[in-house]
Amino acid sequence: MKLREIILKNFRGYYVETRITIDDLTALIGKNDVGKSTILEALDIFFNQSKIDSVDRNVFHTGEETVIGCVFDDLPAEITLENVTTSFSKEYLINRDGNLEVLKKYPTNGKTTIWIYANHPSNDGFNDLLLKKNNELKAMIRAAHLEDGVNLSINSAMRAALWASLGDTITFEVREISADQADEKKLWPKIEPLLPSYRLFKADRPSSDEDQEAQDPMQHAMKTALEEQSEQLNAIANEVQRKVSEVATNTIQKLREFDPELAATLTPKFKKEPTWEKAFSFSLTGENSIPLNKRGSGIRRLVLFSFFRATTESALFEGKNIIYAVEEPETSQHPDAQRMIVNTFKEMTEKNGCQIIITTHVPGLAALLPIQSLRYITNSEGSPEVAVGTEDAGILARVADTLGVLPDLTPPLAPQHHDVKLVICVEGPNDVAFLTAISRTAHQADPSIVDLNSSPYIVIIPLGGNTLKEWVNHNYLQKLNTPEYHIYDSDNTHAHAGICDQINRRSDGSSARETTKREMENYIHSDVVRDLFGVQIEISDTMDVPREISALLQARNPTAYSPETVKRKLNKLGAPRMTMELLHSRDPADEVIGWLRDISKFIQA
Known part of the structure; x- marks a missing residue:
């Protein structure tokens, strides 16, 4: 789950x-006490x-x-x-x-x-x-x-x-x-x-090698080691008990010579079994034998968060999904370390079952995160209001202007020695999932096609279907001075034709196009749908694919997936299953590959 x-x-x-x-990666952003x-x-x-x-x-x-x-x-x-x-x-x-x-x-x-x-x-x-x-x-x-x-x-x-x-x-x-x-x-x-499993790493915590996260993983390691040596340890305990009992028995015999009545009241007995775990303790030391609790606060927090992860990922949690919650991971960290932390978080979420939720009020850290992962929290008439990603144009503008949360766009926030050369604009997170998955498959077949998952030169931003017009009309991204490549669903009605014309009239190298098929899901092959949902459907260019699949599923079970859930699963789970052969079968004109080749030219220039 x-x-x-x-x-x-x-x-x-x-x-x-x-x-x-x-x-999978969520950042809660806002001022203190919000x-x-x-x-x-x-x-x-x-x-x-x-x-x-x-x-x-x-x-x-x-x-x-x-x-x-x-x-x-x-x-x-x-x-x-x-x-x-x-x-x-x-x-x-x-x-x-x-x-x-x-x-x-x-x-x-x-x-x-x-x-x-x-x-x-x-x-x-x-x-x-x-x-x-x-x-x-x-x-x-x-x-x-x-x-x-x-x-x-x-x-x-x-x-x-x-x-x-x-x-x-x-x-x-x-x-x-x-x-x-x-x-x-x-x-x-x-x-x-x-x-x-849910584990919370709080910001206002002690940072020493006596902290609970520092102790738990080694205690777990010691417990495992002791269990592996249980037979030998039991033999040692029995031998110690035998020798001590022998001494105690001899002591009582000698006491009987002085006071037989007192000796008769005494019996050799061990109060409890030995607790081997308490026989060991540890401390981390670095160069010059400096203990962890004497190191800088940033180093201590990095080490302790690693202990926190080790505890959560121990055998205790094998087979379960994990949610890490980390308060203010930027605390006491150099910007280079902040970038390393965010990159590590991104890698962790790619592992099956791992989710990460962080809090921050630092624009620099938020700027390193995918925009769709952001949750911007403000006070609204005394009650918190949460803006999700790009769903509200007004809040998006405030986020961009006041916190600088646009991801990986300009130095020094971008990876060192790299400038972002292109911003890809799509309607929503499902489009991001589709494009990144297909780009990885295409890159494996043809290395000249960029893998959008790993290129430091390209950023994908979902502009939000309801707020798309606001983004284009106000040109919120203009200050980045970076070309934009827009891809929007045609929805069979060419609803975004006017927006595309507006973008194509710019003189900054930006361009826009609508899909020839209804939307991204129409480029996914029916074989993938069959494997993913267990239904057989012949996909056409104009079909509302998520709705049709949902209807088939709900005919079997009224509580089956809604169209929105089907749409998310098609892009997140279905697109990665597409092969080049299946893509060409659904897209014989190679429209999607054409987009990716256009995009690749920007970083090859």
């Missing part, structure tokens, strides 16, 4: 329900704590319950409930986007409750099957004469049969389903182990 959205309500400054989308750390600490409570403090409630609404929720995608195909394999979709535990949405509610009195917000059957008598015990489900099965072919010892099988019996009359509503009450107390313990 991967975290895709955080939901906060009545938690500290976030009184009104606020949803913050999360990418609510960045609040988001990270809310996640720490959700994943690692069962209660909140009274001061965590909004100070003006202390009598109302607090809600912290998380939305997850990339769900496992199967889960085990009641010792039987089923799935989130079969149990109707996913929302309309095909994701798992979990809400933890913290009342003013009483214990925390856990709910799943799902698109669930709403027919009377069939809307609470997860609440029912085995004997209740059996009674319903028998009353409906569904015994044939249904295993009456398996609750999930009976639920599936009852829901299937509704046929076309089944109806759905999005509502909250208890995950930890009544008979579904079996539900949450099965879901919780599937969630990602």
Whole structure:
């Protein structure tokens, strides 16, 4: 599972329900005390704590319950409930986007409750099957004469049969389903182990080799080493106990000569087994035997964050997705080290299962990050407002002007000795995912084509469908003095033809074009769709591909992927599966390769 959205309500400054989308790499940006750390600490409570403090409630609404929720995608195909394999979709535990949405509610009195917000059957008598015990489900099965072919010892099988019996009359509503009450107390313990591991590295922490992150990985290493030597250590312990017991027995025998009654009350006994882990401690030292806690604060934080990673990536967390949350990674760091940290974060997120969320209020660090990863937080009438990437033109302009968050654009923020030669402008993050994936495949086939994933000379910026006109009209990127290469969906209506003409009339080397097919998804081959979603579809140039695929999936299961989710998966997971042969089959005119060759010419000039 991967975290895709955080939901906060009545938690500290976030009184009104606020949803913050999360990418594989997410940067929370804003001034001090605007609510960045609040988001990270809310996640720490959700994943690692069962209660909140009274001061965590909004100070003006202390009598109302607090809600912290998380939305997850990339769900496992199967889960085990009641010792039987089923799935989130079969149990109707996913929302309309095909994701798992979990809400933890913290009342003013009483214990925390856990709910799943799902698109669930709403027919009377069939809307609470997860609440029912085995004997209740059996009674319903028998009353409906569904015994044939249904295993009456398996609750999930009976639920599936009852829901299937509704046929076309089944109806759905999005509502909250208890995950930890009544008979579904079996539900949450099965879901919780599937969630990602969440670890928070705070900014206001001590930086010495006695810090917890510094100790944990070595303690884990020592535990592993001791387990490997357990047989020898047990032999040593037994021999020590034998010798000590022998001495104690001899001592009692000698004591008996002085005071037989006292000696009779004494028995040799070890109070507890030896704890080998406590027999070892460590400290890191550098050149000239200088310990870590005497080194500079920047060095200490780098080392301790490495310990933090080592702890999280230990065998304890094998097989689980990981979310790192790091407060102000730029603290005490030279700009070169900041650049190294950001590059490391980018590399980490490319590993399967790793997500990173950071906070910062330093423009220089934000400038090193992909613009689609930015979340700009401001106070709006006393409540935090979160702008996501490029979805709001007004906020984007403020971000660009006040924080300088445009990524990797000009020295000294760009990689050393390199100037960005081209800015590629597309509509959204899905287009970025498509182009970068196809460029990697094309580069492997023809090295003269640039790999957009690794070139320091090119930056891709999603301008946002709703704000695209504002970006072009106001020419926000003009101050960069860098040519722009714009690619926009035609949407079968040539909606962006006027914008393209406006850009092409510039005299700064910029150019723009619309796709000849409807949008990027129309360049993906049907074989990839079949492998990714298990449906067969013949893709045309004008088809709304995500909507058509979603319709096919929802015909099988009404809670299957929405068009938006299909679109994201097509570009993020499908585009990397495209081969040059499949691309040429869908794009015999080599339109996409033509874009990439045009782009490559800018860095070859």
